[in-house]
Amino acid sequence: MSIDSILGDFDLLKPMVMRASAQSGLFDIVASSQLTFDEIVESLDYLDPYTLRLLIQALDEYGYMLIKDDKVLLTELGKTLARNIAFINSVTSRSTASGLFSYAPLALHERLERGANYFELSHKEQYWQLVNRDPNLYASFEQGYSGNFDSDSLLDRAQLTKTDELFKARNILELGSGYGDTAYFILKSGFSGNITVSDLSNRIPVLTAQSRWQDFQGRVYISAIDFFTDPIPHHSTILLDSILADWDDDQCIILFRRIRSAIKENSGKLVISEVTRFSNDDGIDAIGKLTLACAVSGRVRSEEEVENLIRTAGYTKITLAGSSEHRFTLVAY
Ligand SMILES: C[S@@+](CC[C@H](N)C(=O)[O-])C[C@H]1O[C@@H](n2cnc3c(N)ncnc32)[C@H](O)[C@@H]1O
Structure with a gap:
């Protein structure tokens, strides 16, 4: 097996890109219309346009969307994802890609090295203050816990x-x-x-x-x-x-x-x-606890x-x- 085949595993941005795209409704919009790049950005005007543009371009680079002649289309991979948004949301809510815990990859280093808490260091406030201020983050909490499991x-x-x-x-x-x-x-x-x-x-x-x-x-x-x-x-x-x-x-x-x-x-x-x-799933119990840590x-x-x-x-x-x-x-x- 070549090293290339596992390189993708080291890309920490990808799960966050998937999560943000599923949550923002981006896949639904692209799946249901033939909008141009600018029209999509306009229709999601409550999102930061700069980041949204980069997000769409990243989805193109990951192979989920295709930007062609200024139109944004779903690839076959993207269509599969768009058909399963509810599932993707529930899976990502329970994984390290969860919106609530999307900071985890950034903060692990500080926790492991016994450094200052990442949130106090970078945001001058605690995790919960930050999460509660962001409607998308706490909506993901609700989603995670009222999803398809009891x-x-x-x-x-x-x-x-x-x-x-x-x-x-x-x-x-x-x-x-x-x-x-x-x-x-x-x-x-x-x-x-x-x-x-x-x-x-x-x-x-x-x-x-x-x-x-x-x-x-x-x-x-x-x-x-x-x-x-x-x-x-x-x-x-x-x-x-x-x-x-x-x-x-x-x-x-x-x-x-x-x-x-x-x-x-x-x-x-x-x-x-x-x-x-x-979790009932042994495979993600430690992952969940580490993410919280x-x-x-x-x-x-x-x-x-x-x-x-x-x-x-x-x-x-x-x-x-x-x-x-x-x-x-x-x-x-
Ligand atoms: C892990 S959640 C637990 C929520 C709930 N008790 C449950 O079991 O589902 C932790 C909660 O503590 C709240 N919290 C964090 N710091 C707090 C503080 N200083 N005073 C009051 N609540 C706080 C957060 O906003 C969050 O809602």
């Missing part, structure tokens, strides 16, 4: 409904709710109390826009809370789902201490649930590791409420 069972959310301290609570405050899928799962599973979903302020619009909360009118509150800088309102049950893996040990301890002063004395409980496998400074921890951090933060009562191949849940107070 995220509730993949992420073993049922474990949360078996955690009495959570499921039988009257009020829950969830910190870092993301798209709100966990809160929605708890509600649709028969939780009868109220739930406040919260996240960084730039994630709030995507939470408030969802019509699914209407099924639980008067029981869902949405609040902007930065769990590191804003006061955390006093509450008897506070939930952190899939948050710790984003943060290093010191940051986790700071967060636990802040929550400790916010949970109500004598009755308050902190429920911590962490996903430990991101490129984006954030945390890591996927075992229940014992998390328990140690909770103790260090001053909690004395910790119980393991659930544990499975995909997730564990701890209750601490």
Whole structure:
């Protein structure tokens, strides 16, 4: 076998080109019309024209499109892709080509060499601030998790409904709710109390826009809370789902201490649930975790590791409420 046959494997741009093209609707436009190069750029006027032009030219060089007499056409390869955009989207959402993790190839070096976090170094802000500000990126999050696989069972959310301290609570405050899928799962599973979903302020619009909360009118509150800088309102049950893996040990301890002063004395409980496998497919579990490690400074921890951090933060009562191949849940107070 010649070295040429594996050279393509080293091209880190290609998966990002595929992802960006599928997500932006570029393939659909080229497949359904005979537009010129300029007309395509005009019809996608919310995208940066310079980058879009380069993207189309790159697709030509990769063999998916053909720029001929100023017209842009799909090659046979491109037609196959255009017929399978939904599939491509779901596959790339779960791979390193995912829009959400498209920075991974750039950031791996810094993480491996214990350098400064790539996002703070290059963008002067953290990964989540950046992701939440970009509608395309967080749309890819939603897409990844509501795609053609059952995220509730993949992420073993049922474990949360078996955690009495959570499921039988009257009020829950969830910190870092993301798209709100966990809160929605708890509600649709028969939780009868109220739930406040919260996240960084730039994630709030995507939470408030969802019509699914209407099924639980008067029981869902949405609040902007930065769990590191804003006061955390006093509450008897506070939930952190899939948050710790984003943060290093010191940051986790700071967060636990802040929550400790916010949970109500004598009755308050902190429920911590962490996903430990991101996929049913053995072939991409480590890839998923490595990709996350490129984006954030945390890591996927075992229940014992998390328990140690909770103790260090001053909690004395910790119980393991659930544990499975995909997730564990701890209750601490
Ligand atoms: C991995 S997601 C988890 C989302 C959700 N809990 C779930 O299980 O699907 C992490 C979330 O934490 C949020 N986040 C990051 N930093 C935060 C902070 N300082 N305060 C509040 N939320 C934060 C992010 O915006 C993101 O929605």
